[in-house]
Amino acid sequence: MIYLKMEDLPAFTNTPVDSIPAIHARVANKFHSHATRPIEYRQKQLRALYWGLKDEEPALLEALKLDLGKSAYEAYLAEVGWVLNDVLFMEKNLERFMKDEKPEDIDLQNMALRPRIRKDPLGAVLIIGAFNFPLQLSLGPLIGAIAAGCTAVLKPSENAPNAARIMQHIIQNSLDPDAYQVVQGGIPETTALMEQKWDKIFYTGSANVGTIIAKKAAETLTPVTLELGGRNPAFITKNADPRLAARRLLWAKLMNAGQVCVSQNYILIDEEILPAFLHHLKLALQEFHPSGAEDNPDYSHIINERQFLRLQSLLASTTGEILLGGKTNQSTLFIEPTVIRVSSPTDPLLTNESFGPLIPILPYTSLPAAIATANAIHPTPLGIYPFGSRAETDLILSQTRSGGASVNDGFFHASIPTLAFGGVGDSGHGAYRGRASFECFSHRRSVTTTPGWVEGLLAVRYPPYSEAKLRKF
Ligand code: NAD
Secondary structure (H helix, E strand, O other): OOOOOHHHOOOOOOOOHHHHHHHHHHHHHHHHOOOOOOHHHHHHHHHHHHHHHHHOHHHHHHHHHHHHOOOHHHHHHHHHHHHHHHHHHHHHHHHHHHOOEOOOOOOHHHHOOOOEEEEEEOOEEEEEOOOOOOOHHHHHHHHHHHHHOOEEEEEOOOOOHHHHHHHHHHHHHHOOOOOEEEOOOOHHHHHHHHOOOOOEEEEEOOHHHHHHHHHHHHHOOOOEEEEOOOOEEEEEOOOOOHHHHHHHHHHHHHHHHHOOOOOEEEEEEEHHHHHHHHHHHHHHHHHHOOOOOOOOOOOOOOOOHHHHHHHHHHHHHOOOEEEEOOOEEHHHOEEOOEEEEOOOOOOHHHHOOOOOOEEEEEEEOOHHHHHHHHHHHOOOOOEEEEEOOHHHHHHHHHOOOOOEEOOOOOOHHHHOOOOOEEOOHHHEEOEEOOHHHHHHOEEEEEEOOOOHHHHHHHHHHOOOOOHHHHOOO
């Protein structure tokens, strides 16, 4: 078999803005034809997406290498294999998810009405993706939309143009073009898309842009799912295992060079355990990158110069002390995993989302005070990572809020395909993955059917009202 190479595909081109209303009309009309509702149609599209992705595995891996320098290992684990697994799961469970649900605790007299919840598709939806995991953050929601019987337009991130090109190629060649379309571009194209009336908008990205999307959607009462950003704390108490904490949190920060919404943005650590933790952090770094991160082909680069310069100036703004790393190279967009000891909770490294391989560490002397610090920096982060005894990690969970949490680990909860993933407060709302992806694009429609034979029983509801009728209730 001759595999497609990225050079065989057309260059990344923005979709003409004036074509966007017609693209919207096309997928909206398809939805209103009701053709996307039968399970057979949805399963056919899911299978086609699976094989479209499977056939182009080499090009998908190549695209991720070009965009982010992602190693084939990471790209398969967190992107290609991840999405393939999600499609298979959805296809396998679709019939079960689509089944009507019975409500709980129905009175005997209401049973005759067969109360039930149908799972109806929301309609024609818009999915806006982010750059850091360009496949899973775009195709994950698309899988949910197809499964729910929706039609969709996908707007991948323009900052990962190769991933955007290969996704467009696969979607164009595998899926029903009247139902599923890709629009390429940045702000002007997304703004033009937002001028259309969608039945749902699924947005992944920064909180700033999320606010723009939510405001615009509110004008037409369009429901939104927002998957937003981090400033996620990790806590290491004096009873934590410093070796495990070091290895696990380092892994969580090295993946994709820290460009992960759920990775820890900073670490709060009990002063007592700091020396042991730093010792193990150094060892783990040597073990994971024996010849240094710069020469490690498995270590991703920063997505583009704009993000590189942002990270460089964020690093320059700290008053903390660099303990490990600190090297940068603009020509290769390389930023070394960098450990910084900071002395204030107002340090810019804590109050801004770094979205890069920076590991600021703030020592504390009291766990309740550390919890208060994290709550003050961001009361509703996307993830929280407490390391310590059961009582300590329970205390942290019970006195904080977050989209999700991994106890004694970095963001591993997000790797479980059937666990709903989403934020809370200003890290987003709504969730997806597994069954939640199907539900995200479905309307739970409550339905009853009143049979003719209950008319006698219903006589009490009709006027004229009387004392005698009232006594029957
Ligand atoms: P971004 O907000 O810059 O871009 C996301 C999408 O929004 C892109 O498709 C982009 O074209 C579009 N966009 C950008 N500006 C816009 C505007 N003014 N109007 C309309 N659309 C616009 O985000 P990013 O840089 O791609 O991703 C990084 C951010 O996303 C981080 O904050 C990260 O934490 C967050 N993120 C969250 C999740 C999650 O699942 N919660 C996942 C990945 C990334």
